[in-house]
Amino acid sequence: MGQEKPQRKFFGLSQNVFVFGFVSMLTDFSSEVTVKILPLFLANALGVKPAIIGFIEGLAESTATILKWVFGWLSDRMKKRKWLAFSGYAISNVTKPLLYFVSSWPFAAFLRFADRTGKGVRSSPKDALLADSSEKKKxxxxFGYGRSMDTLGSVFGMLAAAGMIAASGSAAAMTLTRSIYQKLIIMVSIPAVLALPLIAAFVRENAPRTGNPRTLNLSLSGFDWRFKxxxxxxxxxxxxxxxxxxxxxxxxxxGLxxxxxxxxxxxxxxxxxxLSIPAGILSDRIGRNRVIRAGWLVYALVYLGFGLATQGWQVWALYALYGVYYAMTDGVASALVADLVPQSEKRGTAFGLYNAAVGVSALPASVIAGILWQRINPSAPFIFGSILAFxxxxxxxxxxxxSAGTNPTAVT
Structure with missing residues (x-):
């Protein structure tokens, strides 16, 4: 896959894949908590309306769109992936502690913008590096291992956050105050710093040695029609x-x-x-398409359920099923991109285009949801999402x- 000598194996995974799993775990301990508490802080402590929160969240995700595209292409052009990924992690890890000082939604929007800039710089080079470091049949x-590790970091982060809030008293459990929010930011900013030495010391460069794309592929020419x-x-x-x-x-x-x-x-x-690793292995055996479609069916049913839910226990049950959806689609979709674009020298650009397709839709998706929430009712965004998933x-x-028979492994 463009390497001078094989990487060491850990439980059947290459060294790069194995190490990036721990990088993701440490990073997501921090990232997921900060991402999840910010909307609650804005709504509870600052009184920001849902439409504005939707705009901030959509802008945050869409910020990375062009950068994922550009830096994916740049990693192909430079034939360097490791240090682009490192730089992206560094930008995000420096930005997160500044959330401690948020006192208005424009400042929050700026910091989320900066954090997603780091995400945009690292995502496509990292995914391309992982694809090039993996055997095709695995x-x-x-990718399932990577998603499993980053969500494991989220679990640790959420439990730590719950413990800190519970220790602060019953009043803190009902609404997220500024003081609790600031304590959480300090707590989750520490582990992310440890991710940077792991990348620097243990991740090996594994970029393509062929190809030399000089311009961004705005027309998508040269890519398989199934990928488009x-x-x-x-x-x-x-x-x-x-x-x-x-x-x-x-x-x-x-009522939670x-x-x-x-x-x-x-x-x-x-x-x-x-479930992420089992879902990834299942996609290796029966095809990515089938697993993704099953995941989207789960999503459609879950979002319909969120639209109808009125009790706390219903929300708990739906969140459990929501985890099944993520396990069946997140890593598997990345593996499908690698399948559809097997050329190593084009994978950085391909992952950039895939991430851009997701990111360019995130802002209108969240803005639409915010408007539906305010103008119709809080159930409307979820019913809308369920319909589009179907x-x-x-x-x-x-x-x-x-495309049956064209590439059974990638598409069926």
């Missing part, structure tokens, strides 16, 4: 996949306090962590049938 296992079609389908799905901030607001509306919400989030991430699932089914 791509699902490799998959990007369109991803856009359809993502337009209904609004920020998880709305799920948390829904949980609070159903802050501690219960964080314990529920830990449960959700625990389900995802436990549409995307049908479209992916059609793609599978049209």
């Amino acid at each position: 791509l699902g296992r490799s 079609t998959f990007l369109i389908i991803i856009v359809i799905f993502t337009l209904g996949n609004s920020s998880d901030a709305f799920l948390m607001l829904k949980a609070q509306k159903a 306090d802050i501690v219960q919400i964080f314990l529920m989030l830990a449960m959700w991430k625990g389900v995802t962590s436990a 549409v995307a699932m049908i479209a992916l089914t059609v793609l599978m049938r049209v």
Whole structure:
């Protein structure tokens, strides 16, 4: 895969894949808590409206869109992936502690913008590095392991956050105050720093030695038609996949306090962590398309359930199923991109385009959700998302049938 000598193996995984799993775990201990508490802090402590929160969350995710594309291409152009990934992690890890000083939503939006800049710099080079460091027959296992480890970090982070909030008293459990928010930011900023030495010391460069793309591929020419079609389908799905901030607001509306919400989030991430590797292995055996479609069906049913839920126990059950959706789609979709673009010298650009397709849809998705929440009712965003998930699932089914026999491993 473009290496001078083979990497060491750990439990059947390459050294790069194995090490990046721990990098993801440490980073997500920090990232997931900061991402999840910010909407609650804005709503509870600063009184920010749902439409503004939707705008901030959508802007944060869309910020990385062009950067994921550009830096994916740049990693192909420079034939360097490791240090681009390192730089992206460094940007995010420096930004997170500054959330301690947030006192207005524009400042919060700026810091989320900066944090997602780091995400945009690192994501595509890292995914391309992992794909190039994996055996083709184990791509699902490799990406599943990565998703399992980063969600495991989320579990630890959520449990730590719940413990800190519970120790602060019953009043803190009902609403997220500024003082509790600041303590949480300090706590979760520490582990992320440890991720940088791991990358520097143990991740090995593994970029392509062939190809030399000089311009961004705006026309998508040179890519398989199935890859282009998959990007369109991803856009359809993502337009209904609004920020998880709305799920948390829904949980609070159903009567859950802050501690219960964080314990529920830990449960959700625990389900995802436990099932990500089995889902990846399953996709290696029966095909990515089938696993992704099943995951989207789960998502459609879960979002429909969120639209109808009124009780706290219902939200708990739906969050558990939400973890099943994530396990079946997150890592598997990345493995499918690697399948559809087997050329190492184009994978950075391909992952950039895939991430861009998701990111460019994130802002309108969250803005639409915020408007539906305020103008119609809090159930409307979830019913809308459920409908688009069904549409995307049908479209992916059609793609599978049209392309049957062309590449069974990647598409069926």
